[in-house]
Amino acid sequence: MASAYKIHLTVNDTGIVPNKPQTDEAAFKISELLQENHDKHHAYWGRIGFHNHIVHHLLTLYGVGAPASIIEQRYKENAPDMRPVMDKDDIPIENLYNLETFNKCLGIEKYYHSFLLFFQKEMEEKGWEKVLQEYVFAGDERADDLMGRLYDGFLHPLIHLGFGIEFNQPVIMCEGLAQAATHWxxxxxxxxxxxxxxxxxxxxxxxxxxxxxxxxxxxxxxxxxxxxxxxxxxxxxxxxxxxxxxxxxxxxxxxxxxxxxxxxxxxxxxxxxxxxxxxxxxxxxxxxxxxxxxxxxxxxxxxxxxxxxxxxxxxxxxxxxxxxxxxxxxxxxxxxxxxxxxxxxxxxxxxxxxxxxxxxxxxxxxxxxxxxxxxxxxxxxxxxxxxxxxxxxxxxxxxxxxxxxxxxxxxxxxxxxxxxxxxxxxxxxxxxxxxxxxxxxxxx
Structure with a gap:
């Protein structure tokens, strides 16, 4: 089952554009590869503004019915160019529960991984719906600010979050929120x-x-x-x-x-x-x-x-x-x-x-x-x-x-x-x- 820490797609998680039905083999392969991308690769392949598109690419392929072999081939072509995930956090995630600290870290690329772990912890405890309600749709100053950042970077954070919602994957939603938090x-x-x-x-x-x-x-x-x-x-x-x-x-x-x-x-x-x-x-x-x-x-x-x-x-x-x-x-x-x-x-x-x-x-x-x-x-x-x-x-x-x-x-x-x-x-x-x-x- 998909969670804030685990990517798991089924043959029913194919998005809203029907083309060809999916197979268990493809569902297993894309789950494995997206988990590897999450664990090993940063959301930006260079500085902020240059985004890792592996999630978008593979889910789109999966959504139109591409076989496991194509999904794996496209992953192998793009993965070598990706930047390794950070091996340490620039700020303890507990500190982000302080609103002043949270706000000071916004828009700073080096805090991406800390924001990612923060949103994963929140989503695991509260569920993805409540986290989005609190941090994006609450209508308060913090939520309005984060919602605005979703539209930055030529809409990349919104696109990433959208893929997570469309394909029922909380991990990818967390990545999208962390991207938003580190955009302008x-x-x-x-x-x-x-x-x-x-x-x-x-x-x-x-x-x-x-x-x-x-x-x-x-x-x-x-x-x-x-x-x-x-x-x-x-x-x-x-x-x-x-x-x-x-x-x-x-x-x-x-x-x-x-x-x-x-x-x-x-x-x-x-x-x-x-x-x-x-x-x-x-x-x-x-x-x-x-x-x-x-x-x-x-x-x-x-x-x-x-x-x-x-x-x-x-x-x-x-x-x-x-x-x-x-x-x-x-x-x-x-x-x-x-x-x-x-x-x-x-x-x-x-x-x-x-x-x-x-x-x-x-x-x-x-x-x-x-x-x-x-x-x-x-x-x-x-x-x-x-x-x-x-x-x-x-x-x-x-x-x-x-x-x-x-x-x-x-x-x-x-x-x-x-x-x-x-x-x-x-x-x-x-x-x-x-x-x-x-x-x-x-x-x-």
């Missing part, structure tokens, strides 16, 4: 300010994300606020050169208990839209590395919405913060034009033997050697089809029908293509200089 809190400060701005909006009727994308694109001060040389294009670009303009946009996207389910679908559809449509013809099809993290994080919100112990108010808050960060992320890459025709007219590279249908797409993604970003992207797109594809013809629905599977093909075709795998900051001319022009396509 500037993201949370922005999100809390955006939340307050949305509450003060005299017009409580929310605009759609796609309407706000258009407003960002049309606002030249906001859409050009980030500079290519900014170390962090949200923090050092958008929030320095156009903070008022960004807040004006954010305050117009409002989630309520009544529209929570539909706004979840809207967020998922819109993030897939701006990630897939941010292309630069005639350059090769590529996905923006930073937008991709917004998309990969979107997969967990239907699971969060189903948690019976989590209040509706907190579900609303989680989603609204995600939407506000997505809007800031779109602006931060110089707001690339969103070319829906690039999706609608896309011709998959492999149309034979079912390679262009979802089972074939996932098989090809299983075979692709990387750190897991590609298959996470493919699974998140398929989740979008399952969650957001049921709404029919609504104003915010940009991705619909055949487009879902076409985007799945764009994902696998782009990473199988020659050259650099991801484009970084798709709205900048500088980001595309290393990519070749592609042959002209014909619509199918």
């Amino acid at each position: 809190n500037w993201t949370g400060k922005f999100l809390q300010s955006a939340e307050e701005a949305a509450k003060s909006n005299p017009n409580p009727t929310s605009k759609s994300m796609v309407e706000l994308h258009d407003e960002i694109y049309a606002d030249k001060k906001l859409s050009t606020a980030a500079d290519w040389n900014d170390d962090n294009k949200v923090r050092d670009g958008i929030l320095v050169r156009a903070p008022g303009e960004m807040m004006r946009i954010a305050r117009q996207w409002i989630v309520t208990p009544e529209n929570l389910e539909q706004k979840t679908a809207e967020m998922i559809n819109s993030v897939i839209y701006f990630t897939a449509a941010a292309q630069r013809p005639p350059k090769q099809i590529r996905f923006d590395f930073y937008f991709m993290h917004c998309l990969n994080a979107s997969i967990f919100f239907p699971t969060l919405n189903k948690l019976s112990w989590l209040s509706t108010a907190n579900k609303v808050r989680l989603l609204q913060w995600k939407g506000h960060l997505d809007l800031a992320m779109y602006a931060s890459r110089r707001s690339p034009p969103l070319l829906l025709e690039e999706i609608a007219t896309y011709v998959p590279a492999k149309l034979e033997r079912g390679d262009a249908e979802w089972p074939g797409i996932f098989r090809r993604l299983e075979e692709f050697k990387d750190d897991g970003h590609a298959i996470k992207l493919g699974r998140a797109v398929r989740n979008g089809e399952l969650v957001a594809g049921k709404y029919g013809d609504v104003e915010w629905e940009r991705i619909k029908g055949f487009m879902w599977e076409k985007i799945g093909n764009m994902v696998i075709d782009s990473v199988e293509d020659e050259g650099v795998t991801w484009v970084r900051s798709a709205g900048f001319d500088e980001a595309w200089v290393d990519y070749k022009d592609r042959p002209r396509q014909t619509s199918i």
Whole structure:
């Protein structure tokens, strides 16, 4: 049985995107390898900001039905690059029960292991639900601070925690909380300010994300606020050169208990839209590395919405913060034009033997050697089809029908293509200089 110290997956712990059933052999192998990763490897493979993706990669493979042999092969390819876990704690975990000490250690990477052991101890004694309620969702200053840190680092702590919740693994939840505790809190400060701005909006009727994308694109001060040389294009670009303009946009996207389910679908559809449509013809099809993290994080919100112990108010808050960060992320890459025709007219590279249908797409993604970003992207797109594809013809629905599977093909075709795998900051001319022009396509 899974606990705060032991990883244990069964054939029923396969997540929310069905593809192929799992086997006892694969369940045993992934449990063994994720436990080894937990025991031997640090959460960061370099300094903070460079994350160990083994958990994300293996669970995604397992979730789409990859066999034990593939799961083990991908682990062996990535494990040698990982940083060893600390062999000692920088602070006794008992000291973290003191709120002043807890706060002083936040945002400092060397305390990751101490925070990890602290949350494991708490979770073993109280259960994971009560720990998340107390440390993330209590609504007090400490919880709000930690919740904000979940969204930092291009959403990596939230993604890690989300995998733990989706696959019922408390150990992985503890890793996600410890990651959050050692990330920065500037993201949370922005999100809390955006939340307050949305509450003060005299017009409580929310605009759609796609309407706000258009407003960002049309606002030249906001859409050009980030500079290519900014170390962090949200923090050092958008929030320095156009903070008022960004807040004006954010305050117009409002989630309520009544529209929570539909706004979840809207967020998922819109993030897939701006990630897939941010292309630069005639350059090769590529996905923006930073937008991709917004998309990969979107997969967990239907699971969060189903948690019976989590209040509706907190579900609303989680989603609204995600939407506000997505809007800031779109602006931060110089707001690339969103070319829906690039999706609608896309011709998959492999149309034979079912390679262009979802089972074939996932098989090809299983075979692709990387750190897991590609298959996470493919699974998140398929989740979008399952969650957001049921709404029919609504104003915010940009991705619909055949487009879902076409985007799945764009994902696998782009990473199988020659050259650099991801484009970084798709709205900048500088980001595309290393990519070749592609042959002209014909619509199918």
